[in-house]
Amino acid sequence: MAQFLTEAMGTLSDAGSLFVVAAGLTLVFGAMRVINLAHGSFYMYGAFLMTTFVGTSSGLRFWWSILLAALVVGALGLVVQLGVVRFVVGKEPLTQLVATFAVFYILADIGLHIWGDGARTVMAPLAVSSSFTLAGAYLPVYDLVIIGCAVLVGLALWLVLGHTSLGWMIRAAVDDPEILQSGGVNLRRLHLGVFTAGALLAALAGAIVTPQISVAPGMDQSIIVTSLLVVVIGGLGSVVGTALAALIIGIADTVGTLVAPNWAATFMYFAVILVLVVRPWGLFGTPER
Amino acid sequence: MALSMNDQPRAALTTTDHTAPRATPARRALRPMAIVVGLIVLVVLGMTLSPSNALELQYATSLALFAVATNLMLGFGGLVSFGQGVFYGVGAYTVALGWMHHSLSFGEAMVVAPFLGAAIAVVLGALALRTRRLYFALLTLTLSQLAYVIAENQANFTGGTNGVFGSMVPTWLLDPRNSFLFTLALVAVSIAILWKVTRSPFGLVLRAIRDNRSRVEALGVNVFAHELAAFVVSGFFCSVAGTLFVVYSQSSYPELLNWTSSGVPIFMAVIGGMYSFLGPVLGAFVYEFANHFLIQYTQDWQLVLGVVLLVIVLLRPDGLAGAGSAVAARVRHLRTVRATHDERPGVAETGEGDAS
Numbered sequence: 001m002a003q004f005l006t007e008a009m010g011t012l013s014d015a016g017s018l019f020v021v022a023a024g025l026t027l028v029f030g031a032m033r034v035i036n037l038a039h040g041s042f043y044m045y046g047a048f049l050m051t052t053f054v055g056t057s058s059g060l061r062f063w064w065s066i067l068l069a070a071l072v073v074g075a076l077g078l079v080v081q082l083g084v085v086r087f088v089v090g091k092e093p094l095t096q097l098v099a100t101f102a103v104f105y106i107l108a109d110i111g112l113h114i115w116g117d118g119a120r121t122v123m124a125p126l127a128v129s130s131s132f133t134l135a136g137a138y139l140p141v142y143d144l145v146i147i148g149c150a151v152l153v154g155l156a157l158w159l160v161l162g163h164t165s166l167g168w169m170i171r172a173a174v175d176d177p178e179i180l181q182s183g184g185v186n187l188r189r190l191h192l193g194v195f196t197a198g199a200l201l202a203a204l205a206g207a208i209v210t211p212q213i214s215v216a217p218g219m220d221q222s223i224i225v226t227s228l229l230v231v232v233i234g235g236l237g238s239v240v241g242t243a244l245a246a247l248i249i250g251i252a253d254t255v256g257t258l259v260a261p262n263w264a265a266t267f268m269y270f271a272v273i274l275v276l277v278v279r280p281w282g283l284f285g286t287p288e289r
Numbered sequence: 290m291a292l293s294m295n296d297q298p299r300a301a302l303t304t305t306d307h308t309a310p311r312a313t314p315a316r317r318a319l320r321p322m323a324i325v326v327g328l329i330v331l332v333v334l335g336m337t338l339s340p341s342n343a344l345e346l347q348y349a350t351s352l353a354l355f356a357v358a359t360n361l362m363l364g365f366g367g368l369v370s371f372g373q374g375v376f377y378g379v380g381a382y383t384v385a386l387g388w389m390h391h392s393l394s395f396g397e398a399m400v401v402a403p404f405l406g407a408a409i410a411v412v413l414g415a416l417a418l419r420t421r422r423l424y425f426a427l428l429t430l431t432l433s434q435l436a437y438v439i440a441e442n443q444a445n446f447t448g449g450t451n452g453v454f455g456s457m458v459p460t461w462l463l464d465p466r467n468s469f470l471f472t473l474a475l476v477a478v479s480i481a482i483l484w485k486v487t488r489s490p491f492g493l494v495l496r497a498i499r500d501n502r503s504r505v506e507a508l509g510v511n512v513f514a515h516e517l518a519a520f521v522v523s524g525f526f527c528s529v530a531g532t533l534f535v536v537y538s539q540s541s542y543p544e545l546l547n548w549t550s551s552g553v554p555i556f557m558a559v560i561g562g563m564y565s566f567l568g569p570v571l572g573a574f575v576y577e578f579a580n581h582f583l584i585q586y587t588q589d590w591q592l593v594l595g596v597v598l599l600v601i602v603l604l605r606p607d608g609l610a611g612a613g614s615a616v617a618a619r620v621r622h623l624r625t626v627r628a629t630h631d632e633r634p635g636v637a638e639t640g641e642g643d644a645s
Contacts, residue, residue, distance in 0.1 A: 093423040095606060097371070099599060101552055102602070103599070105591040109591040225430070225548060236424075265441075265442055266439060266442070273431075276419070276428060281420075
């Protein structure tokens, strides 16, 4: 029981941070039909900015730094949208993938100049860096922070997308952009807002996981693959699907580590293959024309 | 190829490859001549350059095959595969592991590798081609990463993160000239076969699928089989390119298989021009030499590559080859305009607007 609780908590926390990154990716796709391969770069920038802002301090500054890192990367997202992504909306997948791949390269290079190629760490404030006991299991408090954050993000997206006029505009932006525009909605501004929000979510996830990982170049490359796995399983554009898929990936990873450590890293890929063989458009996606 | 021999609608599938040059007799003679001259220049360069530069030329030559093989799907089939690194890596690992486990001689591995790549392509293609367009790109990217993870984690068999390195190439291939000529010969033959494939009825059907999938489907063509065949042929030749990586570096490592490695031939095709058969060759040489020389002066290769890709994909999606033929068309156009309408110079501005 104790081991199960420990594993479950770790899985939930991993799935939580993964959900926040992937939600940003799927949100952008849902509104603009663009897969942003530089999404992982926003995640990495969030984490690196966090190391810069927090420095060696522990305490309240940690929380402000998360907010600040997310906002700065949101502004970066604004620039990327205005400078690049705006021009590839509605273009061929190849154009979109190569253009955002190019942004990925550019951001990776700039990141190397700013933060160097060494690994960095961040300490969580004392209040959340301890553990608590439940049914004989020692569970880190910080896992709860990540899970809580993921739940909040999920709720916020569900509310905004499903229950506000902004939400139906975002959904209509793909279904029928022309009608939407003739109704007086500024589609460009809508895209700009959504893309910024997507970058912000990636950075939020990157910032919030910093106490649990070592922050280093290359994390942009690995997170984008994992979050692509998530959105592909969940169905591109679906937030509910993304949440479910993040859980599936998290569980596949944990089970893999327990069952066959040597093959652990491959489990999540087989989960994707399994899902796509049955439903090539993902669990909650719609078939592509 | 045999697949398409029974496809009745062949006559209806007039190609819309607007970049194909009009076959005037002069142009028809020009192309083979240019290729022969290019080959001679390559051989002379390979024989006269310093060993390190000749080695670089050899590497660029092998990458040209990787790019052309990838472009069979990208430019001709309209299939964006971010997974060709798998086959490149399979080619390299077949030679390297055959040597490490004493199971295959170099010669045997060179023969086995492409067929192994093709066999894996049958399986992965059957899986990935269930999906379309963006999902296909993302799924192949995933498969590429899966292959990478396997190569990295099965250390007992693959040598793990460090990969395999050692004297796995026969001694006669250690001479830079021999290995260059060997690479050039293999690449030239492979590219010639790929050229035949794109000009065959099969290649025409493939292009027709790219341009109007539902119409070709309605005509009764088995689209899936054609796309799978393209995937397999591409995988076969990507593996050949992978074996040549071992000839170049005498090593094989997991990064050959991952998604950024799979992106490289796509970039080459995009830079050189994916709608022209030899565009990717141009792209491969430009890419590799820019990489090779820039690394000596700056650490910002990624930045340069990123900016170049952005400029090309946003402004000239048909790449250098497309830009070249647009310039040529412009010049021809201006020349005719000057000859016929000498009194109205403004015509040139309103003529072929596609040059912008």
